[in-house]
Amino acid sequence: MNSLFITGATVFTAAGPIHTRADVVVEDGRIAAVGPDLAAPEGARVIEADGLFMTPGLIDVHTHLALPNVPERGEPHPDTPFHAVHAASLCLSSGVTTVRDVGGNNHADLALARAIRGGLVAGPRMICCGQAIVPTGGHIHYFCQEADGPDAVRAAARRQMKAGATWIKLMISGGIANVEEHPDEMHFSREEIAAAVEAAGARGHKVAVHAYPGRAIRIACEVGVATIEHAVDLDGETIASIKRAGAAIVPTHAVYEYMARNGSGHYAQLVDLASRVYAMKSGPLRDAIAAGVTVGVGTDCGRHYPHDGIGGEIALLAEAGMGLEGALTAATAGNAAILGLADELGTIAPGRRADLALFAGDPLADASAYGAPVHVIRGGTAFDPAALRNTPPLN
Ligand SMILES: [Zn+2]
Missing domain, CATH: 2.30.40.10 (Urease, subunit C, domain 1)
Known part of the structure; x- marks a missing residue:
């Protein structure tokens, strides 16, 4: 033994x-x-x-370990696996032993997970979404699988699960990866989101959605998504709908603060936008925590946040009302429960x-x-x- x-x-x-x-x-x-x-x-x-x-071991429920560290480009990008190996090593070095990876380049996330499981690469255990699913031209479409209409979204979800994904990630609104996109726009319809939830649910899996506007968050909750990523616009009505649905939010608060503070290189133009989003979401996040919404700890590490930075997210969630013990509990027992793995992790x-x-x-x-x-x-x-x-x- x-x-x-x-x-x-x-x-x-x-x-x-x-x-x-x-x-x-x-x-x-x-x-x-x-x-x-x-x-x-x-x-x-x-x-x-x-x-x-x-x-x-800490759990990070919003990572991108397998994206290339290059400006926006079509996929697949041949450098990705090398960046992924490095990312996995840094992530594990910070005490993170499990991640839910919410979108990789050309299934490099699934390949990295296999390499870690096989002992070829040091890294956290990985629960993967494969490629995120996005409407044509939506948020970081160059790393995602594009699909339009409920049937295409359902087929896209099935393709990701066929490749090995055990969560499905949808980009249902704009974000701030590019200056051209608009974070206030809702990009997938109720029917498209519901189709993904149904396809995932049929195989025992759940759906995570990237969502900024309150309307998008409320519709996602109504059709049964499990986690709302970023969740920027949290008014009272939206907080109530999240609680009613029993969904969790994953604020990824630190990435906005980090982009605002350290913006440089190819995303310099986004510094102002990141500052505004960070300021906009701080108060509502505090309200959601006070209202008892389930909060998952996720860093959004990848192209805009370091892979060993989970302490930064824990610190900001602690300040936002969870306290240091509450935020650590969320990053361990809480995240395990969100993943349905509380009996294991x-x-x-x-x-x-x-x-x-x-x-x-x-x-x-x-x-x-x-x-x-x-x-x-x-x-x-x-x-x-x-x-x-x-x-x-x-x-
Ligand atoms: Zn992300």
Whole structure:
């Protein structure tokens, strides 16, 4: 039996009280026991974790690990797999052990997931949407599958699932990837969104939608989508419809703040737009959190946000009313529940997969503790975050 014994850490299980100075026993990739004064299994690899803070492996429900780092172009882009390998390594180095990837270039996300599962590449476990589905000329259409009309959208969803997608992503409104697009426009009709929900549901899968305007969010909720990505325009009526539907929002708040602060290169023109969107969504996000809307933690890492930046999103959600403990719970147990994987991931409890992150600082006291984990463990395998970060940048 392959076992690991991590001893002496403060343990935030996301499933009960915080243990001070506890031990965690890992056997064959799963947590066997957690608590004070446990015995190390014979032959176990021991990690001394005195003074470290352990959390469940972080989960990011909005990533783009497999997009090329180039300006807008037609697909497929041959550089994509190399950027994807680098992105996966950085992502894992930040303590993220599971991602839901909401749109890759030419199915490079699905290929990356297979490579990680096969042990060829270091990275988080990946739940993939394949290519996002977009109406002709819609938001980042150059990386997506274009489809118009309910029948075409249904067929597009089936094509993504045939390729291996287990979530479906739709771009139902404009966004701010280009100066030419308009974030206020709704691009898919109610019937088109419903067709994707039906096609995904028939195979036991769910739909995530990129949506800015309130009208688009409300219609998506009415037809049964599971997660609303970005969710910029959250008035009282829209918040009520999200709660009624039991949907979650994934605000990806940090990417707008980051674009506003660091805008350069090919997206310099978007800095002003990002600043305005960030200012516009801050108040409504606070209202949604206060109203008890389920909030998923997603970074939108990819072409506009770093792959190791989940701490930035957790910090902003904490400030927006979730608090540091609430935001960490959302990034672990909460995100696992959104993915339908609460029995497998997101908490430190016997039987769960041994996905763990250990930090030098206390992330419940200061979000800067997320900056550099000391150990990252995925499925019982320990990775050295410093080595993962040293992967040479490819651009
Ligand atoms: Zn995105």
